[in-house]
Structure formats: C-alpha cells, structure tokens
Amino acid sequence: MWYFRNPLIVFGDDALEHLREIKGKRALIVTDAVLVKLGFVDKVARELKHAGIEHRVFSEVEPDPSVDTVRKGAQVALEYEPDWLIGLGGGSAMDAAKMIWMLYAQPDTEPYAIVPFQDYDARSKARMICIPTTAGTGSEVTWFMVVTDTVERRKIAVGTPEALPDIAILDFRLVGDMPKGLVADTGMDALTHCVEGFGSTWRTDFTNGPALMAMKLIFKYLKRSYDDASDKEAREHMLNASALASMAWSNGMAGLAHNMGHALGGFFHVTHGKSVGLYLPYNMQYLTEAGAEVFAEAARFIGLKGKTDLELTRGLVSGIKDMARHLGQPSSVKELNIDKAAYEKALPEMVARAIGEASTPTVLRVPDEKDMERMFLYAYEGKTIDF
Amino acid sequence: MAVFATQEWLDEIAKLLNEDPAYAEGAKGWEGDFLYIIEPDELQPNPSYYYMDLYHGKCRKAVVLKDPSKVKAEFELSATYSVWKKILTGELDGMKAMITRKMKFKGAIAKVMKDTKSQQAYAKALAPLKTEYVK
Numbered sequence: 001m002w003y004f005r006n007p008l009i010v011f012g013d014d015a016l017e018h019l020r021e022i023k024g025k026r027a028l029i030v031t032d033a034v035l036v037k038l039g040f041v042d043k044v045a046r047e048l049k050h051a052g053i054e055h056r057v058f059s060e061v062e063p064d065p066s067v068d069t070v071r072k073g074a075q076v077a078l079e080y081e082p083d084w085l086i087g088l089g090g091g092s093a094m095d096a097a098k099m100i101w102m103l104y105a106q107p108d109t110e111p112y113a114i115v116p117f118q119d120y121d122a123r124s125k126a127r128m129i130c131i132p133t134t135a136g137t138g139s140e141v142t143w144f145m146v147v148t149d150t151v152e153r154r155k156i157a158v159g160t161p162e163a164l165p166d167i168a169i170l171d172f173r174l175v176g177d178m179p180k181g182l183v184a185d186t187g188m189d190a191l192t193h194c195v196e197g198f199g200s201t202w203r204t205d206f207t208n209g210p211a212l213m214a215m216k217l218i219f220k221y222l223k224r225s226y227d228d229a230s231d232k233e234a235r236e237h238m239l240n241a242s243a244l245a246s247m248a249w250s251n252g253m254a255g256l257a258h259n260m261g262h263a264l265g266g267f268f269h270v271t272h273g274k275s276v277g278l279y280l281p282y283n284m285q286y287l288t289e290a291g292a293e294v295f296a297e298a299a300r301f302i303g304l305k306g307k308t309d310l311e312l313t314r315g316l317v318s319g320i321k322d323m324a325r326h327l328g329q330p331s332s333v334k335e336l337n338i339d340k341a342a343y344e345k346a347l348p349e350m351v352a353r354a355i356g357e358a359s360t361p362t363v364l365r366v367p368d369e370k371d372m373e374r375m376f377l378y379a380y381e382g383k384t385i386d387f
Numbered sequence: 388m389a390v391f392a393t394q395e396w397l398d399e400i401a402k403l404l405n406e407d408p409a410y411a412e413g414a415k416g417w418e419g420d421f422l423y424i425i426e427p428d429e430l431q432p433n434p435s436y437y438y439m440d441l442y443h444g445k446c447r448k449a450v451v452l453k454d455p456s457k458v459k460a461e462f463e464l465s466a467t468y469s470v471w472k473k474i475l476t477g478e479l480d481g482m483k484a485m486i487t488r489k490m491k492f493k494g495a496i497a498k499v500m501k502d503t504k505s506q507q508a509y510a511k512a513l514a515p516l517k518t519e520y521v522k
Binding site for chain 2: 002003110112116117158161202355362
C-alpha cells in the first residue's frame with residue numbers, strides 16, 4: 001500500500017483569482033520582507049478582500065528560515081487565530097508557513113521531531129494555500145519542510161502528510177520578474193527533484209509520469225527562462241515543471257544530491273538549489289552503473305540519443321552539466337570559494353548528516369561513509385567520480 | 388538459524404551488538420529501551436512481545452516477555468507478525484510501514500530522530516543476523 005498525495009493545483013495567468021473563491025474569516029500570510037516591498041503581498045490581499053477574508057502578514061521569513069523564526073510565526077498564528085495560512089514566496093517562505101501551520105495546531109511540537117506517522121490535527125485550526133514566487137522548490141505540492149537550526153548549523157528536513165497544502169496556486173505572473181540568478185538556482189533545484197525522484201527506489205507509476213514530464217520541460221525551457229525574462233512561455237512551463245518535479249520526489253523520495261546539499265548549506269550557507277545542483281552530476285556518476293536502465297529511460301524520453309543504457313545515462317549527466325554551465329552554476333565546491341581546510345574540517349559531520357538522511361537508503365546504490373566522503377571530496381575538486 | 392522473536396533470536400542480537408566495536412562507538416550516545424509488540428494475524432494467532440534495553444553502545448537486556456505490562460519502556464513499536472516479517476526481510480521499507488500506519492510507534496520521536504548515528508550502527512551490526520519465520 002502506498003499513496004500519491006497532491007493539493008488542488010490552480011494554474012494559469014489568472015490563477016491568483018482563485019483566492020476569491022475560498023471561504024473563511026482570517027488568513028495569515030507568511031512571506032518575506034522583499035515580497036512585501038515588491039507588492040506581491042498586496043496582490044494576494046486584494047484577492048482575499050474579494051473573498052471577504054481579513055488578513056495579517058508575517059513577513060519575517062529569512063532565506064533558510066530558522067527554528068526561531070518559525071516559532072515566532074506560530075506565536076503570531078496563535079494570537080491571530082487564522083483559518084487559512086498562506087505561504088507566499090520561495091521554498092523558505094512556503095516551508096516556514098507549513099511548519100508554522102503545524103506548530104499552530106500543536107504548539108508543543110519540536111520542529112525537528114515532526115514525523116509522518118504522528119497526528120497533528122492541523123486542519124482542525126486552519127487550512128493551507130501555497131503560492132510560489134520562484135520556479136524550482138516545488139514546496140507548494142509537498143508535505144516536507146526544511147528549516148535551519150542556527151545553533152548546530154544544521155538544515156532539518158522533516159515532513160508529515162498533514163503538511164501537504166490544500167491548494168497550490170501557480171500564477172506565472174509571480175515568477176515573471178525573477179532575476180537570472182534565482183532562475184538558475186531554483187531551476188537546478190527542480191532538475192534535481194525530478195532526476196532524484198525518477199531515480200529513487202521508491203519510484204512508482206504515479207511518480208514516473210510527473211518526473212519525466214518535468215525533466216522534458218526543464219530541458220526545453222530552463223535555458224530560455226534564464227536567457228530571456230520576457231519569455232513568458234518558458235517561465236510558465238518552468239513553474240509547472242517545478243511542481244511536477246516535486247510531485248515526483250515527494251511521493252517517492254529525493255536522493256544523495258539533496259542530502260549532500262543540505263549538509264553543505266548548513267555549514268556554508270550555499271543556497272539550496274545551487275548546492276543540490278552542484279552535487280547532482282557527481283551523484284549520477286556514482287549511480288551510473290546501478291541506475292543505467294532507469295536513467296536511460298529518462299534520457300530517451302527527453303530526446304537524447306545513445307546506443308546503450310550506459311551511453312544514454314552518461315549523455316544525461318553531460319546534459320545536466322551543460323545546463324549548469326549555461327546557467328552560470330558552479331561545477332565544483334572549490335568554485336564557491338569555500339576554503340578547503342574549512343570544508344575538510346566539516347567533512348566528518350557533513351558525511352554523517354548526509355548518510356543519516358531518510359532518503360539515503362532509497363537510492364539505487366547506497367553509499368557507505370567512505371564513498372560519501374569521497375563524493376564530497378571529488379565534488380570539491382571537480383573530479384569525475386571513478387569508484 | 389534462530390526463529391524471529393524467540394529468546395534464541397534475541398540472544399543472537401545481543402551477541403552481535405555487544406561484540407561489535409563499531410556499534411559500541413556509533414551508539415555510545417544512545418540510551419533508551421524498546422518494547423516490541425507482535426500483533427496477531429494469520430501467521431501467528433497470538434500476540435507476542437519482546438524487550439530490548441540499549442545503553443551507550445551495549446545491549447543490556449534482550450528478553451521475550453509474556454506480560455508487556457511488566458515493563459515501562461521509553462519506546463514502543465507494534466505491527467503484525469506479517470509486517471515485521473516483511474520489514475526484516477527487506478520486502479517492506481520500515482519508514483513506509485510507519486507512514487502507512489502498518490507499524491505504530493510510541494515515544495518521544497525527537498530523541499530517536501536526533502541520533503541517526505546509533506540507528507545506522509545498529510542496522511550495520513545486525514546485518515549478518517539470519518532469521519527464520521513461522522511460515
């Protein structure tokens with residue numbers, strides 16, 4: 001027995017207007033200060049007004065939101081007593097909103113102890129809408145949340161099916177003005193989501209469809225979206241691809257690039273998309289032989305040519321590296337200007353954290369500590385994985 | 388080969404854990420005891436129970452229980468015999484079993500979540516364990 005979980009997805013250039021249809025009294029909008037300044041919150045507020053719903057804004061979400069921020073947001077929710085939570089922004093804002101929702105329902109819950117097999121009764125107090133303003137995280141369709149423990153410099157990835165938003169609103173007008181750097185980072189995140197979701201041992205017929213479609217869309221539109229901000233078609237398809245990619249991994253599992261990226265991000269504050277995208281080709285090289293049959297299927301679907309599964313898989317890895325290059329993404333940790341001594345000092349803990357993540361046992365070739373350490377080191381230098 | 392959830396099987400587990408220096412090292416920060424409940428089903432008509440006390444890299448106790456009310460374990464895991472069998476033979480992922488509520492967990496999960504190192508050491512130490520099942 002297994003599940004495929006998904007929120008109601010509202011998409012298209014007038015998708016935000018769906019907010020006029022919702023029923024309720026009070027909404028708490030969880031977002032960041034930049035989006036308030038850019039007028040995105042006003043756009044949401046206008047629609048809520050049509051629905052007769054009053055609102056309050058919690059705009060203190062920072063990139064890689066901390067446990068303290070989430071607790072603060074939950075306190076606002078407890079005081080305001082909304083019947084809707086609205087996560088507006090990128091992954092940070094949406095993840096924070098989902099966690100605030102859980103803590104609003106169960107204030108004594110420890111954020112790092114949120115698990116899929118306990119009851120939080122979140123919908124007894126409020127329901128959740130997520131509205132992405134970037135195209136990559138896909139948090140709007142998942143029940144996972146990542147917050148940062150700033151004391152231990154650790155990213156905490158937790159989840160419960162209860163944290164799946166009720167509604168995801170994909171209005172591409174909100175991603176039209178994304179700057180190039182953000183398009184690149186979040187696009188690499190989406191690419192990692194669909195590749196890892198497709199390559200997970202938890203893959204199913206239901207996750208394979210969205211994963212393949214997302215991959216096809218990303219290979220077709222990500223470069224265009226990056227090169228030309230006025231390419232509305234590309235921006236819209238990337239927003240859709242982001243959601244599809246996250247449907248795939250969150251109903252299956254993510255993989256090693258996420259585990260290594262979380263570890264790197266916790267220590268060195270590298271953005272999520274940049275860090276997972278950086279490790280993805282190295283992980284795929286590590287998985288090449290074990291995953292050749294699977295990855296070759298994906299390569300064929302996106303139109304790559306090759307005589308054997310191995311050749312097709314290597315072609316897919318090359319395609320991903322080429323994409324990263326085009327987007328100005330680093331191809332090694334060294335290129336991020338991270339000091340090698342500091343990286344090596346953090347290495348034992350990064351290895352332990354990456355190995356300890358829930359998705360490690362679900363990849364097509366499960367690394368031990370030694371292999372994980374070597375992958376971190378090879379990725380630092382930009383060396384092709386040969387073990 | 389010892390039969391699942393018998394005293395012989397638990398003795399084998401205790402031996403593997405207590406003789407493994409990697410487990411002693413990996414689980415040195417862990418202390419906590421577990422009650423395992425095997426709920427009845429078509430494979431085993433009666434419930435059975437066993438208890439395990441893991442303390443700083445050692446297994447202090449691993450015993451079959453007749454009466455589970457005699458212990459007050461910090462953590463409790465329960466599933467039917469068939470589900471336990473599927474998990475231990477690798478047919479069913481333990482996490483999936485919990486997400487689908489085929490296996491139930493009681494206790495302060497935060498403590499378990501924080502110590503993945505001891506869980507990995509535990510799984511590694513018990514990898515050589517061979518288990519026989521009733522059917």
